Amino acid sequence: MASSSASPTPPLAKYLASTDKKTRDKAVRNLSAFLSDPERPHLSSHDMDKLWKGIFYCFWMSDKALVQQALASELANIVLSINDNTASLEFLRGFWRTIVREWDGIDRLRMDKYYLLIRRFVNATFRLLTRSDWDSGLCQVYNDILTTRGGPLCHDDSRVPMSLKYHLADIYLEELDKVLAWDPEAGDPSPPPVPIDTLISPFLTLIARTPSSHTFERVMSAVLEPLVESLTPPGSDEPPSKKRRRLLGNEMTFVADNSRASDLSTPDKSSLRRVLLKQVFSVASEEDTRDSNRRRLYKFWKSNLDDDEGAHDASHGVDAS
Structure with missing residues (x-):
């Protein structure tokens, strides 16, 4: 040995x-x-x-x-x-x-x-x-591991069981929240903020291209919806439903407080939320996105827009109906 x-x-x-x-x-x-x-x-x-x-x-x-x-x-x-x-x-x-x-x-x-x-x-x-420190090259290699053939989030590899995709979606943000957890009163060092748009991009690609409606719904409810919800300012939305509260769990406090966009060093939550919604719109607009998934992604994007976003996208002639 x-x-x-x-x-x-x-x-x-x-x-x-x-x-x-x-x-x-x-x-x-x-x-x-x-x-x-x-x-x-x-x-x-x-x-x-x-x-x-x-x-x-x-x-x-x-x-x-x-x-x-x-x-x-x-x-x-x-x-x-x-x-x-x-x-x-x-x-x-x-x-x-x-x-x-x-x-x-x-x-x-x-x-x-x-x-x-x-x-x-x-x-x-x-x-x-x-x-x-969330090296961009390493993050991209990691995303490649997840999404290429043989990876658990590959949308067109029939060998990947749905239950494996579901489990990864269910635990992804929960485990990230654990890693980002810190207690300043205990003298813990602040973790480097995570480029959350980079980290969730494999899931966005999956829900854009998967032929499975169940996979789309599971990833939306376990990853995208709770993440956007965690970045929504208090009072700007109706209280989440009972199902939504269950999915939010601990509301991902550390993910929400210790995230950034890959091209922004210290965005506030509202700015980061806009970045994620823009990312959803971009993925929905890609040529390889399935038409049924495209409509659902546009619907999610549109339902989460604030007035400023709506005005901005209207000025660009966006039609997401």
Whole structure:
């Protein structure tokens, strides 16, 4: 189980998938050291997939809730332990390719723990991007991981199960809010503001192009509607419905207070809300947007306009009817 650069990855994958827990635990420790080694050779996609096959079954065989929680955190934290951000994202790409490929084979009794694993990886990825001060290049690579074929938000990859898209939509802003949480009274450092328009763009592309009405509705209700609602000034709208309040949850306090647009350093909430609505309109206007989705996106955009936005867009001859 040596992790030297001369050691190929398949033996390590075999140890990760061992039926013996001690062997698996040792393999996980070696995995972290191996991937964090700056001297190791670059792993091809084929070798990364072999490695992730072993990791997947290592987690598959983990029993008892506390063991599963600890292992999920340990595996996700490898994203942060790798010294090179590019290598971290390649490890993450291997994770999503494997999850998409293996998802339909996960039985009902094991599904919850894989939902947990996904939560941990989404959280670790946000921490990685926060550590990089939301580097625009890394954010774009991350979005590419999510949206290209083999990624969980790819709109035209039939291998991606809807339940996986739904879960990612459900937890995305919740995990981001956790990462952005800070307490100034406790002396916590303020996190760098997140370029929220960049971070949600994979979901906007998905709802623009998905042929599934259910996917459109789930992403709208779990991502776009609560986000725009969190940036709406108090008193400017009617109170959210009971369903809307449930979806808003903790109202994403930290996301709303620690977000910016990619081209604005410190916008207020109203300005950021306008940026997001403009982004919705732009996506709706794209040639590849499905006509039925285009109409629904225009309707959402129009229903959330304030007077200034309406005047601005009217001056540009916009017809979103």
